[in-house]
Amino acid sequence: MNNKEFVSELSRRMGYKNERAQRLLSNMLSTMGDHFVEGDSLQVSNFGTFEVKKKMERVMVNPSSGQRMLVPPKLVLGFKPHQVLKDKVKNGGEE
Amino acid sequence: MAKLTLHDLANVLIENNDLEPDEAEKFVFSVFDIIHEAINKDHLVKVKGLGTFKVIDVNPRESVNVNTGERVLIEGHSKVSFTPDSTMKELINKPFADFETIVLNDGVNFPEEPSETLMELKDEPDEAVTAEPQTVQEIPAPAIEEQTMDAPVETPVEILSEAPVEILSETPVEAPVEIPVEAPVETPVEILSEAPVEIPVETPVKTPLKTPFEAVVETPADILGEPEVETPVEEVVEAPAEDVVETPVEAPAEDVVETPVEAPAEDVVETPVEVPAEDVVETPVETPAEDVVETPVEAPAEDVVEASVEAPVEEQVAEAKENSDETGKTESQEIPNAVIQNIALQEEIPYNEDSNEKVSQPVASSENDLVELVQNEEETTPEATTQSDSFYEEEVYMGKNYNPSKVKPKKTWWRWAIAILFGVFIGFFLGFYLPEITKFIEAVKSGNFNKEDNYNVTVYENADLAAIDSIAAIDSLAAAAADSAARDSAVKVVADSVAQSLQEISGNRKTSEVKPSDKPSEVKPSEKPSDAKPSEKPSDAKSSVKPTETQSSVKPSKEKSSSMLTYLKYEEMDSRVRTGAYYIMGVAKVVKAREGDNVSRVSRRYLGDGMSCYVEVLNGMKGSDVLKEGQEIKIPELVLKRSLKKNKQ
Numbered sequence: 074m075n076n077k078e079f080v081s082e083l084s085r086r087m088g089y090k091n092e093r094a095q096r097l098l099s100n101m102l103s104t105m106g107d108h109f110v111e112g113d114s115l116q117v118s119n120f121g122t123f124e125v126k127k128k129m130e131r132v133m134v135n136p137s138s139g140q141r142m143l144v145p146p147k148l149v150l151g152f153k154p155h156q157v158l159k160d161k162v163k164n165g166g167e168e
Numbered sequence: 169m170a171k172l173t174l175h176d177l178a179n180v181l182i183e184n185n186d187l188e189p190d191e192a193e194k195f196v197f198s199v200f201d202i203i204h205e206a207i208n209k210d211h212l213v214k215v216k217g218l219g220t221f222k223v224i225d226v227n228p229r230e231s232v233n234v235n236t237g238e239r240v241l242i243e244g245h246s247k248v249s250f251t252p253d254s255t256m257k258e259l260i261n262k263p264f265a266d267f268e269t270i271v272l273n274d275g276v277n278f279p280e281e282p283s284e285t286l287m288e289l290k291d292e293p294d295e296a297v298t299a300e301p302q303t304v305q306e307i308p309a310p311a312i313e314e315q316t317m318d319a320p321v322e323t324p325v326e327i328l329s330e331a332p333v334e335i336l337s338e339t340p341v342e343a344p345v346e347i348p349v350e351a352p353v354e355t356p357v358e359i360l361s362e363a364p365v366e367i368p369v370e371t372p373v374k375t376p377l378k379t380p381f382e383a384v385v386e387t388p389a390d391i392l393g394e395p396e397v398e399t400p401v402e403e404v405v406e407a408p409a410e411d412v413v414e415t416p417v418e419a420p421a422e423d424v425v426e427t428p429v430e431a432p433a434e435d436v437v438e439t440p441v442e443v444p445a446e447d448v449v450e451t452p453v454e455t456p457a458e459d460v461v462e463t464p465v466e467a468p469a470e471d472v473v474e475a476s477v478e479a480p481v482e483e484q485v486a487e488a489k490e491n492s493d494e495t496g497k498t499e500s501q502e503i504p505n506a507v508i509q510n511i512a513l514q515e516e517i518p519y520n521e522d523s524n525e526k527v528s529q530p531v532a533s534s535e536n537d538l539v540e541l542v543q544n545e546e547e548t549t550p551e552a553t554t555q556s557d558s559f560y561e562e563e564v565y566m567g568k569n570y571n572p573s574k575v576k577p578k579k580t581w582w583r584w585a586i587a588i589l590f591g592v593f594i595g596f597f598l599g600f601y602l603p604e605i606t607k608f609i610e611a612v613k614s615g616n617f618n619k620e621d622n623y624n625v626t627v628y629e630n631a632d633l634a635a636i637d638s639i640a641a642i643d644s645l646a647a648a649a650a651d652s653a654a655r656d657s658a659v660k661v662v663a664d665s666v667a668q669s670l671q672e673i674s675g676n677r678k679t680s681e682v683k684p685s686d687k688p689s690e691v692k693p694s695e696k697p698s699d700a701k702p703s704e705k706p707s708d709a710k711s712s713v714k715p716t717e718t719q720s721s722v723k724p725s726k727e728k729s730s731s732m733l734t735y736l737k738y739e740e741m742d743s744r745v746r747t748g749a750y751y752i753m754g755v756a757k758v759v760k761a762r763e764g765d766n767v768s769r770v771s772r773r774y775l776g777d778g779m780s781c782y783v784e785v786l787n788g789m790k791g792s793d794v795l796k797e798g799q800e801i802k803i804p805e806l807v808l809k810r811s812l813k814k815n816k817q
Contacts, residue, residue: 074206076216082206086198087191097185097195102217104180106259108172115172120200121248125260132272145267148260150219152250161208162223163245 109150121154174200207248219252735807744781750806752782757803761795768792774803782806 074082084094105115105123114124130146154162178192187195203221206213211223228244258265735751745752761770768791771783780791786804795801 074210074212075214079202079206079213079215082202083198086202087195097181098199099217100184101177101181101196101199104177105218106256109260110262113170113172117174117200120204141272143270143272145264145269147264147267150252150256150260152248154248158204158207158248162248
């Protein structure tokens with residue numbers, strides 16, 4: 074399912090037009106982003122947790138050239154699926 | 169670090185979009201419900217601005233139960249992966265966005281790489297050497313005559329042993345003997361002579377050569393170790409000769425042919441041999457290799473011829489070996505400058521050549537005419553043969569001990585080391601003596617011209633500048649410069665008492681010389697410096713100049729120095745003048761400052777932009793000094809340094 078399908082499905086469920094659904098969605102995601110930037114985590118029941126994690130700097134070696142690179146630290150948004158979702162997926166989805 | 173819930177999101181939506189609370193909450197929930205369902209159904213959901221949820225398969229893997237230590241097989245399954253959208257990723261990583269991946273310079277890598285290359289080089293030469301012997305063996309096989317072969321065989325064996333040291337084979341002994349007899353003689357000889365000179369070759373023959381080469385090398389080496397022993401050689405040759413010759417020769421020949429050349433054994437042998445020889449020769453030795461190669465070749469040829477003759481063969485062979493040894497020795501002797509190792513390499517090469525030559529000679533003998541040729545060669549190279557025996561043994565040992573390849577690198581290394589040492593010595597001496605020289609010059613100057621510091625300075629500078637000039641040219645130039653300077657100074661400065669003192673001193677040149685010096689003095693305080701100079705320097709300006717000249721060995725500049733004294737003094741006063749394009753040769757004119765003028769403005773008015781330093785120096789002022797109305801400012805007469813230098817030359 075791509076973004077287009079996602080939005081159309083969302084608008085269908087909500088009875089909105091696509092533009093409105095898209096606008097609300099982007100609005101929601103931007104607020105989520107704002108919170109993530111501040112280090113907040115988002116917990117969605119029965120779905121999972123979005124959390125910002127810090128990856129420390131590290132030395133990376135290019136396997137082909139042997140070149141060593143210092144990779145800077147960075148912040149990454151991680152998603153940890155809820156146990157319910159995990160189980161569902163583990164069993165092949167659907168169900 | 170607060171935990172955010174969907175209710176919080178819904179509240180934000182309510183505020184921003186005037187949604188009903190229920191509606192907003194429903195919207196938020198539905199968003200994640202749809203994602204949830206889509207994950208299960210499509211295994212892939214892309215949400216712009218958030219990211220991609222994807223179901224990925226995990227392969228089954230073994231693990232260990234931490235508590236019991238049992239091995240557990242974790243079955244393959246699926247899990248959800250989330251990859252944040254690029255916009256979301258950048259937004260979150262904003263605090264660290266400025267960091268970039270840096271390539272680390274690893275110093276450790278550099279030493280390792282060169283060493284590897286060196287190793288490769290070493291290996292290659294060895295291989296090349298081995299290759300040569302192989303070719304030789306091949307050649308003999310076809311033509312092979314046991315008797316003739318005996319003599320040649322020995323020599324080739326030696327060669328092989330030397331070069332290939334590493335390669336050892338038990339059976340090969342016989343084979344090598346056979347090999348030398350026929351084909352080897354012709355091609356090998358050529359190869360040897362060529363090879364030593366060029367040396368560098370490496371890989372081409374490597375693999376094929378190795379096997380045959382090895383066998384040959386081992387046994388021959390032993391035999392060679394006792395080069396003089398005629399009987400042993402014969403025995404070996406006889407017994408193995410036929411049987412051994414056949415088998416070994418064939419095998420090596422095939423191998424060689426495949427890799428290096430093409431079809432025919434003889435022809436093939438020749439070409440391959442040449443190639444390897446060239447390679448080997450190039451890297452290790454240079455000039456010595458060539459010389460050595462030539463002589464040894466001849467000697468071996470002679471030996472071979474003898475061997476071909478028949479009865480004497482063995483003895484001849486021995487001689488040939490000796491000769492080869494001698495040649496090798498001579499080569500080694502020539503080379504010795506570099507290093508013992510290098511010598512060893514060279515020796516190895518010569519042996520190879522010798523063996524080749526020997527082979528060729530026998531072949532010739534078989535052809536009748538060849539023997540004569542060999543004799544001729546012997547005549548040419550008799551010297552080498554006489555020397556041989558002891559040398560031969562030495563060479564053999566050397567060959568065993570040292571690999572040519574190793575030696576080669578060392579040679580280059582030594583040369584570099586010597587060059588570097590030489591450079592260091594030169595630098596050391598320069599650094600050591602320069603101060604002394606300058607001190608000496610200063611001492612002389614101070615002794616002669618203590619009173620005038622400026623003069624001393626000028627002398628130094630003149631010495632440096634004048635080093636190239638001839639005395640006569642300098643004198644004339646100096647005179648001219650002095651005259652011009654004198655005129656200028658005279659016309660302008662005459663008013664000053666300095667001019668008078670100078671005139672009193674008399675002598676046109678003297679006056680001219682004095683004048684320049686006077687000018688500076690005027691600029692500063694008063695006439696004293698000018699007076700001092702004349703008095704010190706007896707009557708003639710030249711005489712005064714001379715001392716400086718003798719000191720620095722820059723006589724020509726002496727007279728110049730008098731005229732140059734002035735501008736040199738100015739240069740000493742200001743680095744801008746020293747590095748500028750002009751010399752201050754005197755005072756061009758004296759102007760009166762206008763109201764509100766400063767030095768730099770005046771200089772700009774008369775000389776243009778960027779020339780204020782000359783005015784400043786001449787007047788002993790700073791560019792920012794404000795001038796009173798009517799104050800006299802001297803404008804310098806400037807001469808392009810370049811033009812002055814041209815005149816000198």
